[in-house]
Amino acid sequence: MKPYRGLAIIFGFYALGEMVSSALHLPVPGSVLGMLFLLSALLSGAVKLEWVENEAELFVKNMSVLFIPPGVGIVTYLGLIKAQLVPISVALVLSFVVTLFVTAKTVEVVRR
Amino acid sequence: MNPYGIALTLVVFYVFSELHARRKAFYTNPVLLSILTIAVVLKLGNVSYDSYMESAVFLKFLLGPAVVSLAIPVYKNRALIARYAKEISLGILIGGTTAVLSAYWTAQLLGASETVLRSIAPKSVTTAIAIGVSAKIGGIPSLTAVLVITTGLLGNAFAPELLNVFGVGDRIARGLATGVSSHGLGTARIITEDELAGAVSGLAMALNGVFTAILLPYLIEVI
Numbered sequence: 001m002k003p004y005r006g007l008a009i010i011f012g013f014y015a016l017g018e019m020v021s022s023a024l025h026l027p028v029p030g031s032v033l034g035m036l037f038l039l040s041a042l043l044s045g046a047v048k049l050e051w052v053e054n055e056a057e058l059f060v061k062n063m064s065v066l067f068i069p070p071g072v073g074i075v076t077y078l079g080l081i082k083a084q085l086v087p088i089s090v091a092l093v094l095s096f097v098v099t100l101f102v103t104a105k106t107v108e109v110v111r112r
Numbered sequence: 113m114n115p116y117g118i119a120l121t122l123v124v125f126y127v128f129s130e131l132h133a134r135r136k137a138f139y140t141n142p143v144l145l146s147i148l149t150i151a152v153v154l155k156l157g158n159v160s161y162d163s164y165m166e167s168a169v170f171l172k173f174l175l176g177p178a179v180v181s182l183a184i185p186v187y188k189n190r191a192l193i194a195r196y197a198k199e200i201s202l203g204i205l206i207g208g209t210t211a212v213l214s215a216y217w218t219a220q221l222l223g224a225s226e227t228v229l230r231s232i233a234p235k236s237v238t239t240a241i242a243i244g245v246s247a248k249i250g251g252i253p254s255l256t257a258v259l260v261i262t263t264g265l266l267g268n269a270f271a272p273e274l275l276n277v278f279g280v281g282d283r284i285a286r287g288l289a290t291g292v293s294s295h296g297l298g299t300a301r302i303i304t305e306d307e308l309a310g311a312v313s314g315l316a317m318a319l320n321g322v323f324t325a326i327l328l329p330y331l332i333e334v335i
Contacts, residue, residue, distance in 0.1 A: 014180045027329025029244030031179035032322055038183040049187065056181035063178045063296075064143050065125045067239045069117070069168035070175075071147035071261065073254025075154060076161050080228070081255070087222035091232055092259060095215035096266045096293055097274065099236060103207030104280040104289035107199045111282060 006055030009047060013038040117168035124149050138269040141297070144261050175240045182238075186318050192311060193319075199284055200312075200319065207292035208320045211236035212328060216335060231255040234328055235263045238295040241321040249332045260295070267294020268301045283309045291316025 017034025020026070026033070041047040074081070081088065128142035128149075154164055165172075186193070193200060215232050224232070231251035234242040239260045246256035271290045280286055287309035290298040295317045303310025 010177045010180050014176050017180065027248050028325050029241065029248055031176040031244055032241060032325040034180040035183045036322065038180055039186055042183060042187045053184060056184040059174070059178040059181040060185065063240060065121065066171050066175045066178060067143050067257055067261065068121050068125060068146045068150065069165060069172040070243055070254050070257040071143065072150045072164065073161060074147065074258045075151045077252060077255050084224050084228050087219040087224035088228060088232065090222055091215045091219035091224070092235065092263055093266065094218050095211060096263055098214045099207055099211040099293040100271060100274055100289045101278055102210045103203050103292045104275060104278060104285045106206045107203045107285035107288050108280065108282050110199050110202050111284065
């Protein structure tokens with residue numbers, strides 16, 4: 001029954017994160033809060049790495065497939081994308097190049 | 113509940129993952145190819161997105177626990193975080209903010225609508241977190257998902273070459289810039305060229321995800 005310990009911890013922290021996010025009306029997603037709570041629990045020693053390691057890595061390594069259903073939702077917004085194709089594509093490419101450059105140069109300056 | 117949506121998703125993804133394992137290139141990205149294929153199948157079969165989602169929603173739900181699980185790679189890399197704490201925190205602070213503002217302002221200047229602006233703002237963050245943030249700030253999570261994947265493909269295809277053009281030789285700088293600008297897909301490429309840069313990139317992706325999730329809801333109200 002070992003996998004249930006890991007799954008109980010992961011889903012428990014997820015539920016806790018959602019509860020805190022909605023109770024305090026925080027704009028941060030509950031899943032991100034759950035991740036921070038789990039990280040604190042690992043750092044403080046309340047949760048041991050080996051209790052959750054295998055189950056968490058199953059999620060992390062197979063995350064890709066989970067993006068497909070929300071991605072397919074794009075079919076509902078084809079008109080919107082077609083209408084704003086220029087701002088969307090220019091913003092994506094320009095922002096990627098600028099972010100890559102600014103981040104790399106920031107780190108280079110700090111390390112000098 | 114119909115089983116077709118989840119079956120279609122898993123079958124299509126399995127086929128494209130096999131293809132990607134044989135031919136590793138940015139244009140064989142299994143997530144993007146699966147999204148496009150399923151979109152075409154729904155269109156040809158005259159099936160609505162809602163009826164596809166009736167069972168596929170089960171996969172989407174698992175994004176929550178998957179984000180919680182990201183605590184494990186961060187915890188395992190805590191020594192690396194401590195060693196490069198100054199570089200990592202400043203890189204994410206400045207780079208993560210640049211990613212949001214440059215995309216938002218460019219799209220705004222070119223006339224994008226408010227909903228599109230809110231959907232594009234979290235595009236440099238790993239998909240699972242970006243979808244959650246998009247929903248929280250009034251964007252369209254589906255649009256954000258596709259924009260995030262497209263951004264990742266840019267990093268996967270061009271990040272190392274662009275860093276060469278910019279004359280960036282430092283491995284920590286290369287890894288951090290790739291992770292902050294193009295999350296997991298960028299990381300997947302740079303790790304094949306340099307293991308240290310790849311580890312830093314994966315770490316930057318996780319930390320930038322958390323940073324953006326916390327910053328963006330407040331930032332979006334003031335810009």
